[in-house]
Amino acid sequence: MEVQLVRARRDSHRGKKQIRRSGTHSQRAPEKPRSCIVIGAGLAGLSAAYRLKTRGWNVTVLEALQKVGGRVFSYKFEQAPKLTCELGAEWIGVQHKAIRRLCDELGLKLQRHRYSFAFWNGGKPPSRFFKPGAWCFSRKVGRNFKAFKKLFVNYDAAQIRDLDQFDWWSVLRSLGFTNEELRNRDLMDSTDFGETIRLTSAYGAAAEYSEGTDTDAMDYKIRGGNNQLPYALAGELDPDALYLSAKVRAIHQTSAGVKVFVNGRKRPFRAEFCICSVPAQCLLKIKWKPALPEEQAAAAQQLQYSRIMKTAVLFNRRFWPHYKRSGFSAFTTRISDFCFDSTYGQRGSKGILCSYSIGDKADDLSSEPSKANIKEWIRGDMMKVTRTKETQSKKPKGKKSQGKQSEIVAIDVRPQAWQKVPWIGGAYAFYRPGQWFTVRPILQRAHGRVLFAGEHLADLQGFMEGAVNTGEAAADQL
Template sequence: MKRRDFLQTTALLGGALALPAKAYPTLLPGKKPQHVLIIGAGFSGLAAAYKLKKEGIKVTILEARNRVGGRVFSHQPINGESQTIELGAEWVGASHERVLELCNEFNLELFDNRFETDLIYRGEHTKAGGWSLSPELETFWQNKQSYWDRLSSKEKEKMDRMDWWRFLSRKGFTDRDIDIRELLDSTDFGESIRKVSSYCALAEYAESSEKNEMDLKIIGGNDQLAKKMAVAIGDEAILLGKKVTRVDQSKEGVTLTCSNGEVYQADRLICTAPTYMVLKINWQPGLPAGMSEALHALQYARIGKFPIVFSERFWGRENFDCITDGVGHYFYHGTKDQPGKKGVLIAYAVGDKAEVLNSQPKEARMRLILDSLRPAFGDLSSMVSGETSYYWGKDAYSYGAYAQYGLGQWFDLMPELKKPFRSVYFAGEHLAEWQGFMEGAINSGEEVVEQMLS
């Protein structure tokens, strides 16, 4: 049973895990809105606005950043060249139906962004195809979907209270197995697997594509989809540089006040802001205690992307990536299948490693990153021709890359965070079936519109 089906079934049975949760009292029950305000022009806000426009409802998006896309952040690292890398959301999964449908609708092409992974572990480099885990863990991994399907609801609830590291340890896998799974899996969740619910981990791996949804990317940058959606919604409906500081609700609807003093009014509001920004808003009346506590409890993954431009693609193949036990952590070819002699390797670090790299002066950070690759390629300093970085742990609008549900939080926090509050509805990747994907953000934005209009 898929995670979404499991949650819906539990809700129908009246269990404590019910999703969606019962809403707080609404001010305008059953009345179709004429005008809806949306906080945030990330993929969730854009998806909600696009769906509302198709329903003939006026929308106005207020976005604090000076661009659309939110945590989708495409970047051209080499002046004068068209190569594009992603400083934010990277992959479109093979099973991401809505992203694929929207790309088709807007005539956007995708390319194969799958990689074959080298390993650098304890000073030794092994090329893709030359390393593996123990036969016991390999067998478990091949059968993880059937293992997941056999679990009862009670067993899944229990798994949410156990971390992924402990779950694997109790299976009796070797230290090397667990070390490597720590390196691999922490890149998916943005923190150590000692902080990840074993329910969330197994659910994602059991239901993902072979490459864990790291399959495709939009030609020209993932932000092309955000820009296309923005044009379809209408530039006049998307107001950039508008940071909402106050939300007032009354019988007449919702009034938003921005940091520059501008005021906007509408019948309803959809808030797609990350939890950090939600808590920065002065809500009148104040948010319910249960929702406020959930907002404070949910953490976001500390992920940093540290791209390095090299004068040549010394790694030898376009589909190169490499997991390492160094501070650089995970490297992948950010300019895969894009023309040009130069190429970009992106060092993708999570948790404490990302925090360390971000805190170092540029020269020290570069040494740490290059040292992570040294066992495979030696001294690479002479080939470096540029670098940049983006640390989502200090992003001014999210203070993290994406939501990371901790132990025992999935079934407790999400129901609270999904509840409408009077005339306000909430959406975002943190309320999706999976965190960290564009697909989830889009799904959440569209689902909240259906909830509002039902």
């Protein structure tokens, strides 16, 4: 029996402006519409589909999950429906031009999303919070780091390849970072790569910190949630163009075109071309005819995805510090790892703190069977970091009220361990030393009529911006 696939409804979104199409999008539609199947409704797939659609192509988007957005996942607790937190991609950088262009085109507003930060090793609470983007290590190491960045931007191809053989931790150590500074740097930088900097390519890290801004692309988010962007892109497609719960199991190619087979549906989808935007490891779950070149299958096998668990905890009140122009955040050596105020810039008495656990910590935390424990651990850590004292909710017997504030209650918790999400399997691609110039170019190659897209293939790898860049580039190639 043929299983009914879910055809997605057009998503409307409030406050949408008249859509302005930029010059690059408004080329004349070809006489007979050409056709393309896009696999994956993350930002790479949807931006490819949107671009093709605006150029008059017939586009079909097939997504394995029951929602669009992939690793963009905004969440609301039912006890606080006006507050939004991000369980996937969080920050948009000032330099992320493609995302900002799409937001502008689709009438989406950005809001400020910068964070002050401190370090806490479980002992005395931090005495100092740094401003967003501030240098938080010694002056001496600051001078060395600056000099290294200056040299790096002038590296030739051979020097870059050499650097890619090293890990970031070793390079920082050679620049004079002390053990404590290395630990703090690891706490910070591992949020960018999703694994410890002892395993991260020094080239990848040097490129990120030399070519970006001081705020490390942590500048904005989309008002109402980052998922407004995938919703808006999906809303621009024809009503019957998007299939959710459509798990692609096989791709067959002939000289005439591409046939894509989906679980639970006998008849294949057909088109002239296909853009496949699934994470590298998901390529291996698909049966290819002709088969993927051996080298490409091996590259997909070798590329690891990082382990990140985000845990949003809803509190009855916001007990953490408030700054005028930035939110609260803390890097800790505890299970909470990096923790920040998800509801900074959103009105309300309740608030959400989000823990961002990396690597082994993310695996350990995601193995904890009790959500109540996770909630209390994060609550306990953050009470200590912020020097917040426990208060009693009940009036002590026989005494008058001391006028104390109400008890701080962690109302609910929502964990999301990306390494365990089916059809995605990790937070971002994690290029280890030696892989950037070997594994990535192989994965970027087209296979017959199938082009590839996705965060893992981008120059700005690990970012929404990178995902969109690859989706639009694939559409441009057709």
